[in-house]
Amino acid sequence: MQNLLLCFWPFFLFNNGLHERAYLPGCEIELSALTKDPCPGSDNGRIELEITGGQPPYYLNWTDPSLSGMLLEELGPGIYGVTVTDQKGCSANLTVFLFPVSPPQYQLILEPGLCFGVADGTVRFESEDPLEYRINNSAFDTATVFTGLLPGVYSFSIRDTFGCTYEVSAHLPTPAPLTLELPETLHLFLGDTGMILPTGDLERFVSYSWEPDLWLSCSDCPTPLTFAEEELTYRLTATDERDCTREAEVRVVVDAGPRLYLPNAFTPDGDGYNDHFRPYVGDEQTEILFFYVFHRWGGRVFSVLNTPAASFPGWDGTLDGNPLEPGVFVYYLKVRFPDGKFEVFTGDVLLL
Template sequence: MKKVLCAFICILLLSGTATAQVQQPYILNGAATQRTCNCYVLTQDVQNASGTVWNKNKIDLTQSFNYVFDVNLGCKDGSGADGIGFILQTKGTNLGATGQGLGFAGISPSLGILIDTYQNSSESDPPYDHLAIQMNGISDHSKPENLAGPVTVTASSENIEDCTWHLFRVKWDAVTQTLEVSVDGELRLSVTKDLVNDIFGGDPLVYWGFAGSTGGSSNVQQFCAALRPDYAFDGGQVLCDGTPVKFLDNSSSFGTITRRRWDLGDGTIFTGIQPPPHLYAAPGIYDVKLVIEDNSGCISDTLKSSVTIGSYPEADFSPDKLCLGEPLQMKDGSKLAVGTLETWKWNWGNGQTGSGQQPIAPYTTPGTYQVELEVVSKEGCGDKVSKPVNVFTTPVISATAKNVCIGEPVEFKGTNETPTVNMGQWYWTFEANDTLRNQNVSYTYTAGGKHTAKLHAVSSDGCVATAVPVTAAVVDLQLFAGRDTVIARNQPLQLNATATGEDLYYTWTPSTGLSDLHIPNPQAILQKDQQYHLVVTSPEGCRDEDDLAVKVYEGPEFYVPNAFTPNNDGVNDRFRVNAPGVPQLEFFRIWDRWGQEIFSARSLEQYWDGTLKGRPADAGTYVWMVQGVDYKGRRFSRKGTVTLIR
């Protein structure tokens, strides 16, 4: 239940009946001002200020008391100062001082519970905002008058200048003579001491109040006296449709609460201490409001609290079947119109239980289990559902494929490795997003190489097997025996056949001049022209063939024609050098009859096509020269003329 209070308060609980306050009980001194009916500002955010608020009615320390205040030390962490103190003293109601003494310094006899927000090294202050119990106007923590502390003011932070109101409780047990100080519900300090005799010289009647001060640094420092509307529910209250709601008044005030006004959020108004059990007409969210007034005439701010009257949920869950080997994820499908589901209790039907909205079921063996789910909302409304859940075995599959030659279909075969599980569906997926729906299929690839397919399967129970990849090699040998070539008689010729595949077997025929008939790169030494035929086979039985022609000349030598006819008829259109035994050409140049160079090449593959600067050259006689290095390393050259015929 969320509660909103616009004012902060103090609760005075005496061991006997609280004395009624019929007039303003406080005397204000210095900078102190009254902010609201029950709240007081001790200092504004100004330097060298002091404010005190003393209750004019003395209390008797032979009686126990329990004071609860709300205190606010301002918003200037680090640069704020100096702090406030709750003080018991016998000197009167016009006391106070500025600076580090917190309005407590010099008051003796006295007892002060000091909230100090500034570090004064001269008083052995720690670097954090601190709380201490001290006596007789001495705020130095190194002195005997320091009875307890210093400690951080709150248990969770070193800073109390946080713009926040904090609950500050001072409790005195007269029987055990124990003084306890709590902040925000956490006990921070305690001391056992005979306050009457050890401090106040046997006088049990003392003034009490708050003092605050600033020095060179400052902060707004304030406290509030009690006027707190509040309500609660007992531990067994259920906020569900059709259940009466019992509101318990939990309000507190410094004086006597004289009037209350309840607004239950559905038009019901009640002015007694607490309403009778109330039945709301329908589920929903209702804004309950409570205002109280005490005997001093102070009226509290309105307590506003949303109360949810929840509807009853409809429990449900899914799925009703699970497959072993997969995450056994259960999903809550419960519905609730008003309220918030808070707890889920699962009974798995196998002696095990679980919790959580989306748990993992604990099954390890197939079977049918009666699963029960109970859901309960934050409002205490619940429902149950029980349904059978079938747990099935997930199938395991494997796949095989045989390598084939290009153009042949690959035979893919699927196997169910869990024969006790009936299969409902098989299908294969291929690289081109093709799908075939059978256990065993044939598929033809258009390109050679290694290809991966995946086998999928679903059991008749709907359990999906883990997809299995399988790779098939499609052999496309792509044999190339080599380009036809020319060599000189007795010139070693290195053959370099190529083919795609592994563990291939080569056969050259005939064997004339070859160093090895069964490798792709034998060496040949020939005396005359030779035509070779090469056959290659793969382990799969794939076969490919190719031929290679070798023309043998006397040489090494340059063979150059003496005429050519570049008329694009496909016959004698190119003027080139034939150089058996000359693997390296240094240059091939052609000049016209005026000595102008019109063609130059450094490769036997290059030729002159009878053009000059892109245009047909004139018919006539041209001079050429060629130079190169033969296979034995000898450099030689030749020159001559050629006639271009048009």
């Protein structure tokens, strides 16, 4: 009797996620498989079977009857077995294990913007894995920091070296609003003084800046006095402790009113505001023919003759260079207007 050699050895090999191999001595059928583990929550695993040796054609019998062929795709995690038989009846077995890819480890860091309405938010990723990122379906990139973001919800995608993608949502909160308002218009009569009063979150501001710095009692305070001599627009820039700024504007309209105006008080204290007693005129061509100031006993303390009103600095409250005591003084003024008409003004003024 002739000995009969049956070439069939069951052989199982555990998967390492990359390559499977089975070899049966005698039959010389060698099985191997290139594998791709599926991404978490996905059925995108892959097994590509390779056969060497034996006598083609080969007959494949997968343990899952719904599977066939040398290439299996759209596979989930699991155990996949196949028996390959050649034309001579020699068989070899291969078992493949597909495991889900482990999700990458990363840290999502949110840096909300500091200023309301300003795109200064940041989203940052930190990971020791070689990952790629993208925001709102843009192209993937290795950049890990996304800057210049407005408050809102952003969608990020992370891709690992296995080609698996992971969706991440990040919410940048909205900073508290910062408000600053000024009246649209401030009306003044020529020679009058008005206070500019801003409103809003004034308690949150730490510095102020007014521009232009003209006819103001201060340019770095919240509520300056203005003694504007002509129409102009002031812009206020206020800054809080986080260096956030708000701006507002007010238009100052100066009404010349009468052809000439004289204030009823002045304060020659050197602060640059209302330091001189002088007539304010609506037309720069007006000429002062004479201007006298007397104390209450009738003594003259100041006089000027034939002077253009526009360039006249006014009386500084002194006599022979010496400051006078506060009190009431009487003035007597005669001017000639550009139309040739003369007019006399008299009254009293309070030196403070």
